[in-house]
Amino acid sequence: MPCRCCRFCQQSFEPSKFHLEQSVCKRPECQWRRRAEYHRRRMATDPEYAEVVRDSRRKWCQAHPGYQKTYRQSHPAAVERNRQLQHGRDAQRRVQFLVKNNLALDLKRCTAEAWLVGPAVRDLVKNNMAPCQMFIFQPLAPTPAVPPTS
Numbered sequence: 001m002p003c004r005c006c007r008f009c010q011q012s013f014e015p016s017k018f019h020l021e022q023s024v025c026k027r028p029e030c031q032w033r034r035r036a037e038y039h040r041r042r043m044a045t046d047p048e049y050a051e052v053v054r055d056s057r058r059k060w061c062q063a064h065p066g067y068q069k070t071y072r073q074s075h076p077a078a079v080e081r082n083r084q085l086q087h088g089r090d091a092q093r094r095v096q097f098l099v100k101n102n103l104a105l106d107l108k109r110c111t112a113e114a115w116l117v118g119p120a121v122r123d124l125v126k127n128n129m130a131p132c133q134m135f136i137f138q139p140l141a142p143t144p145a146v147p148p149t150s
Contacts, residue, residue, distance in 0.1 A: 008033050 003012040006025035013025035024034045043050045061067075072079050 006030055 003014055004023065005012055006027075007023050008030040009025060009027060011025055011027075015022035024030050043053065
């Protein structure tokens with residue numbers, strides 16, 4: 001049987017003889033991503049499925065009141081991790097609104113050089129202005145030589 005390349009981890013694998021159309025390897029991470037992708041696609045295209053999922057979540061929340069509050073109190077590391085991840089998601093959302101934003105300032109005409117460095121740079125397409133912390137280093141003027149004192 002020919003080997004295939006997993007579409008998530010890019011590793012070669014041998015598909016199951018029972019599922020010849022298999023495109024994802026059996027690694028748990030890849031299977032988790034396959035199921036999550038299926039769920040997102042189904043939620044977007046099948047309103048009845050989406051409603052069943054919403055009802056199921058609603059019933060669980062009603063059966064377990066106060067779960068979120070007690071979980072957050074007993075798992076401070078998870079709360080901090082979520083806070084950090086949320087900062088990243090917020091920054092990503094702000095960057096998405098900046099695509100093709102060139103109304104504020106044309107940096108090409110500015111005599112200073114400005115560099116935007118960081119993980120958000122890959123998300124900026126045709127963008128020459130973004131809110132960021134910027135450090136501008138100017139060349140130091142040569143200091144006058146001080147005559148040595150005797």
